[in-house]
Amino acid sequence: xxxxxxxxxxxxxxxxxxxxxxxxxxxxxxxxxxxxxxxxxxxxxxxxxxxxxxxxxxxxxxxxxxxxxxxxxxxxxxxxxxxxxxxxxxxxxxxxxxxxxxxxxxxxxxxxxxxxxxxxxxxxxxxxxxxxxxxxxxxxxxxxxxxxxxxxxxxxxxxxxxxxxxxxxxxxxxxxxxxxxxxxxxxxxxxxxxxxxxxxx
Amino acid sequence: xxxxxxxxxxxxxxxxxxxxxxxxxxxxxxxxxxxxxxxxxxxxxxxxxxxxxxxxxxxxxxxxxxxxxxxxxxxxxxxxxxxxxxxxxxxxxxxxxxxxxxxxxxxxxxxxxxxxxxxxxxxxxxxxxxxxxxxxxxxxxxxxxxxxxxxxxxxxxxxxxxxxxxxxxxxxxxxxxxxxxxxxxxxxxxxxxxxxxxxxxxxxxxxxxxxxxxxxxxxxxxxxxxxxxxxxxxxxxxxxxxxxxxxxxxxxxxxxxxxxxxxxxxxxxxxxxxxxxxxxxxxxxxxxxxxxxxxxxxxxxxxxxxxxxxxxxxxxxxxxxxxxxxxxxxxxxxxxxxxxxxxxxxxxxxxxxxxxxxxxxxxxxxxxxxxxxxxxxxxxxxxxxxxxxxxxxxxxxxxxxxxxxxxxxxxxxxxxxxxxxxxxxxxxxxxxxxxxxxxxxxxxxxxxxxxxxxxxxxxxxxxxxxxxxxxx
Numbered sequence: 001x002x003x004x005x006x007x008x009x010x011x012x013x014x015x016x017x018x019x020x021x022x023x024x025x026x027x028x029x030x031x032x033x034x035x036x037x038x039x040x041x042x043x044x045x046x047x048x049x050x051x052x053x054x055x056x057x058x059x060x061x062x063x064x065x066x067x068x069x070x071x072x073x074x075x076x077x078x079x080x081x082x083x084x085x086x087x088x089x090x091x092x093x094x095x096x097x098x099x100x101x102x103x104x105x106x107x108x109x110x111x112x113x114x115x116x117x118x119x120x121x122x123x124x125x126x127x128x129x130x131x132x133x134x135x136x137x138x139x140x141x142x143x144x145x146x147x148x149x150x151x152x153x154x155x156x157x158x159x160x161x162x163x164x165x166x167x168x169x170x171x172x173x174x175x176x177x178x179x180x181x182x183x184x185x186x187x188x189x190x191x192x193x194x195x196x197x198x199x200x201x
Numbered sequence: 202x203x204x205x206x207x208x209x210x211x212x213x214x215x216x217x218x219x220x221x222x223x224x225x226x227x228x229x230x231x232x233x234x235x236x237x238x239x240x241x242x243x244x245x246x247x248x249x250x251x252x253x254x255x256x257x258x259x260x261x262x263x264x265x266x267x268x269x270x271x272x273x274x275x276x277x278x279x280x281x282x283x284x285x286x287x288x289x290x291x292x293x294x295x296x297x298x299x300x301x302x303x304x305x306x307x308x309x310x311x312x313x314x315x316x317x318x319x320x321x322x323x324x325x326x327x328x329x330x331x332x333x334x335x336x337x338x339x340x341x342x343x344x345x346x347x348x349x350x351x352x353x354x355x356x357x358x359x360x361x362x363x364x365x366x367x368x369x370x371x372x373x374x375x376x377x378x379x380x381x382x383x384x385x386x387x388x389x390x391x392x393x394x395x396x397x398x399x400x401x402x403x404x405x406x407x408x409x410x411x412x413x414x415x416x417x418x419x420x421x422x423x424x425x426x427x428x429x430x431x432x433x434x435x436x437x438x439x440x441x442x443x444x445x446x447x448x449x450x451x452x453x454x455x456x457x458x459x460x461x462x463x464x465x466x467x468x469x470x471x472x473x474x475x476x477x478x479x480x481x482x483x484x485x486x487x488x489x490x491x492x493x494x495x496x497x498x499x500x501x502x503x504x505x506x507x508x509x510x511x512x513x514x515x516x517x518x519x520x521x522x523x524x525x526x527x528x529x530x531x532x533x534x535x536x537x538x539x540x541x542x543x544x545x546x547x548x549x550x551x552x553x554x555x556x557x558x559x560x561x562x563x564x565x566x567x568x569x570x571x572x573x574x575x576x577x578x579x580x581x582x583x584x585x586x587x588x589x590x591x592x593x594x595x596x597x598x599x600x601x602x603x604x605x606x607x608x609x610x611x612x613x614x615x616x617x618x619x620x621x622x623x624x625x626x627x628x629x630x631x632x633x634x635x636x637x638x639x640x641x642x643x644x645x646x647x648x649x650x651x652x653x654x655x656x657x658x659x660x661x662x663x664x665x666x667x668x669x670x671x672x673x
Contacts, residue, residue, distance in 0.1 A: 016525070017518035018398055018498050022635040027616045031267065031283035033241035033290050045637045050623070074518045076399040079432065080635060081614075082334040083239065084350035102399050105434050106334060106348050113352035163366065165225045177252070180360045183219050183227060187255075187362060190218040190229050198215075200455035200463045201231045201327060 002115040003173035004145055007096050009069030011141040012059045013133040019073055020080035021107060025089040038085055039092030060093075064136035070143065072126065072133045073100040077118075078107025087114045097143045099150060101126050112166045115173065117145060125150075125158040145171055205473035207370045208439050209405045212345040212470070216328050218362055228365045231327035231344075233357050234313045235262035235300070237291040238616070239332030243355035244294040253298070255361045260300040261322050264288045265312045266616045268305050270579050270606035275306070284617065298358075311582025311608035314338040314551040318422065319582055321451025325440035325467040330357055335551045335632065337428040341421035342448070343440035343470045345405070348429060368434045369479040371404035372472075375412035377486040382666040384561065385420030386553060386630070386649035388412065388484075389427040390492045394502030396482060401433030404480060407472060408438050412486035418447040419557035426552045427632055430499040439471045491665055493538055494634045494647040496526035501634070505652070505664045509536040529636055530644050531624070538662050541646070545627040546576040546657040547639070548650050549606075550613040553630035554581025556588050558650040562630075563594040565654035565668060571602040572660035573628075577619070578603050579611040601657070615640045628656035 029041045047058045054061045060068060071077075071090075077100040078086060087110045090098070098111070099119040111118045121129070132139050132152040139153040145167060151157040169176055194201060206214070219227040233256075240262070247253070254260055267284040268274065277285055288305065295302035303310045309320065314335055317323040329339045329346035332354040339346035349363065357363060373392055393400075406428050408421075416424065421438050428436025445464060448454045455463045490504035501523075503510070511534035512523040527534070532541070548554075548562050559578065578598050580586035586608055589595050595605050612619040613631035621627055621643025630653050634645040646662060655663040 015518060015521070017522045018500075020498075020633075020635045022614075022633070022638050026637055026641070027614050030238050030616065031281075031287055033245070033287060035242050045641055050641065074522075076402070076432070079398055080334065080633060082332060082348035082350055084242075084332075084352060087350075102402060104399075104432060105402060106350060106429075110350035110352065113350060163225070164223050165221065165364070176364055177250075177356050177359050180227060180356065180362060180364065184360075186219045186227065187229070187360060191361075194229070198326075198463075198466065200324065200459045 001113070001173045001175060004096060004115055004117050004170045006142065006144045007069060008140050008142040010065060010067055010137050011070035011072050011129065011133040011139065012065040012068035013130050014059060014071055014073045015130055017074035018076045018079055021078055021083050021086040022080055024078070024086040025083065030083060030085050035088050036092060038089035039094070042089040042093045067094065069094055070097045070099065070141050071095055072129045073098055075101045077103050079104040082106045084110045087111050087116050091116055099126060099129055112170060115170065117143065117170060119143065119150060119160045121150065121158050121160055128152060128156060205476040207472045207476045207478065208343060208407055208437055208470055209345065209370055210476070212326055212328065213367055215326065224366060226365050226367065227362045228328060230330050230357050230361055230363060231259060232317070232322050232329045233260045234317050234329065234331035234336065235260060235354070236266055236313050236331070236333060237264040237287045238266045239351050240294065240354055241287060241290045242351050243358055244298065246355040247358060252359045254300060254358045257299040259361065260358065261317065262291055262295045262300055263303040263310055263313050263316050264291050264305055266610045266614065268609040269617050270609045270611045270619060272607060274607060308583040308587065311585065312551045312554060312610055314426070315554060315581035315585065318342065319451070319584055321448060321454035324448055324454060324463070325444055326470050330363065334429045335426050337433070337436050338422050338426040338551055340425035340428065340436040341418060341438050342444055343437060343467070345435055345437065347435040368405045369403055370477065371401060371406045371433065371480040372478040372482070373406050373408050374410040374481070374483045375408070375486050376410045376483060377412060378415060379412050379486045379489060382491055382651065382669055383489050384649040384651060385416050385423035387489050387492050389424045390494065390499065390502045390647060391484065391489050392482065393427065393431045393499050394492065395484065396431050398430060398498055398500045399432045401428065401431040404433050406431070406433045406436045408436060410486070413438060414441065417557055418443055419555040422555065423552055427499065430632060440467050491649065491652050493652065493662055495530065495532060495538060496523065497529055497634055497636050498522070498526070499632070499634060499647065501526060503538060505538055505662060507538055509534050509538065511535070539664060541662045542626065543628045543656045543661055544574045544625045545621065546571070546573055546653050547612045547627055547629040547631065548577070548653050549579030549581065549611055550631035551581065552632045553650050554579060554585065556585050558630065559585070559589045559594050562650040562654040563597040565651050565665060566601040566658065567597050569601055569658040571657045573657055576603045576657045577606055577612070579606040580608050582608045612639050614638060628653045628662065
């Protein structure tokens with residue numbers, strides 16, 4: 001997994017609430033057996049007509065936002081299906097950070113496994129960043145994971161909270177399967193114990 | 202004396218393998234369910250790192266999302282090439298890694314969340330995960346069950362554990378009894394209507410109260426299935442005699458002395474008197490009406506007696522979301538819900554594809570004909586299908602003009618050929634009414650099987666109680 005330390009990039013405003021993972025990557029693109037290549041289909045049905053032509057109004061089709069690396073989103077981003085294809089598609093497009101007032105649980109976890117930082121901020125902060133993002137490509141937002149801050153183009157800075165373990169893994173690009181396997185003896189001991197206490201399980 | 206604990210606290214405590222100083226836990230997973238869509242990259246990850254499946258005997262796979270449900274599906278030509286590759290990959294992964302498997306040709310094949318309980322893999326007090334958000338279904342047994350992403354699927358395959366932080370406790374109590382014509386689906390949709398799709402975020406919900414106790418296991422699975430639609434990590438219902446009776450004799454349920462030991466343990470799985478809940482929602486069972494969704498979020502719920510709302514009735518970001526929804530759904534504020542014409546009816550899915558659901562729909566359809574363009578029943582498993590045929594339900598559906606399909610996820614998410622055309626309006630017993638969910642431009646109204654059957658015979662959204670001869 002690629003590390004996440006600091007990021008300065010274009011932020012795309014997506015104020016719609018409840019953007020679900022079906023919107024982020026529709027089901028017809030889940031038939032892949034690979035992780036890569038989904039960026040071209042990110043937000044497919046909002047981004048293209050049925051014939052495959054770009055819908056000019058859609059934010060990521062607008063010249064200022066075609067190279068966005070950050071999304072400022074409405075409440076409850078990533079709700080619905082558990083499909084990790086959603087963060088894979090975001091990452092493949094180039095999005096490394098999503099900022100919202102709230103995220104759905106499974107999507108939130110999936111982001112951290114893929115080097116994407118989901119940032120939760122209060123409504124006023126998201127509103128400020130949304131307005132900033134609407135200024136277009138000159139409005140660069142900076143996200144610093146180590147200091148846990150997001151800074152708008154006008155210099156206004158917001159501090160966010162992040163789970164210490166998830167932060168550590170993201171800052172260092174760690175594969176958590178490897179970390180868990182270091183605890184194999186604890187798993188062995190747990191299995192030995194439950195073989196006696198819950199033998200049916 | 203230990204402090205009083207919730208059901209969630211108890212299951213959690215019994216599965217902690219390791220707890221770090223910052224509270225991050227390694228949680229043991231008793232059952233790992235796997236389907237073809239969210240697993241190929243996880244198995245590929247194991248191959249690339251030379252890792253094995255740690256507990257293949259606790260890992261159960263079944264293809265369900267992609268598989269055609271038409272009767273000719275044994276002919277591989279009915280599948281698109283990419284679907285065929287994905288199912289073939291699961292066949293191969295199940296064989297290579299030695300996990301339990303129900304291939305498409307097996308009568309026990311079906312939707313993973315229907316097969317797990319049916320085969321006795323899901324049991325009270327267990328932790329159950331699957332790369333699928335509707336894993337919440339299994340919470341009906343008093344097991345801690347939730348969806349995970351593909352990276353976590355790989356983590357569970359390799360280590361039989363998950364890295365987790367504990368969620369908060371939320372109680373949803375449904376007091377009293379339901380009125381006639383009101384079902385488990387109406388409970389679960391009404392709860393989401395009340396709390397919103399993010400109301401449960403950060404929580405595990407325990408559903409309780411008389412109306413929940415009075416539900417069958419099938420109904421309880423319907424309620425827990427949609428806990429995820431309310432944003433919760435999981436939904437739980439404490440096991441009771443109905444749970445034990447359902448589990449007894451299932452192929453993978455314990456037998457003999459092990460059954461007795463399990464039963465003794467399962468009877469300790471309830472929330473202690475005085476245990477703390479961080480959030481409590483109480484709804485009177487008698488206040489719940491048959492409901493339908495009108496928008497593109499499961500929280501867009503109203504009793505069938507209502508009218509399409511106006512964006513001005515909402516606040517914040519929801520105003521624009523409702524405008525967008527009404528435009529997508531082709532609806533006008535003030536329009537009576539019961540006057541919305543329906544093109545298609547879909548009965549099935551992990552929410553409502555069990556035998557009780559088919560019985561409820563068939564009871565409304567018996568002796569009637571459909572007044573919609575097409576209607577299909579997709580049983581949740583091959584065994585549900587067989588039982589429905591034995592009970593004569595299949596004939597009722599066929600006589601009414603329904604298609605009688607083979608088991609799979611089908612039009613719930615439309616990954617197989619069962620899809621809506623743009624603008625096509627569907628009365629569906631599934632769980633998501635998102636834009637494009639059942640096919641690009643398709644319009645979905647969620648409801649119970651009885652309500653979907655009522656819409657099928659009138660051609661528009663209909664209060665099922667008016668067909669039951671009951672005064673409203």
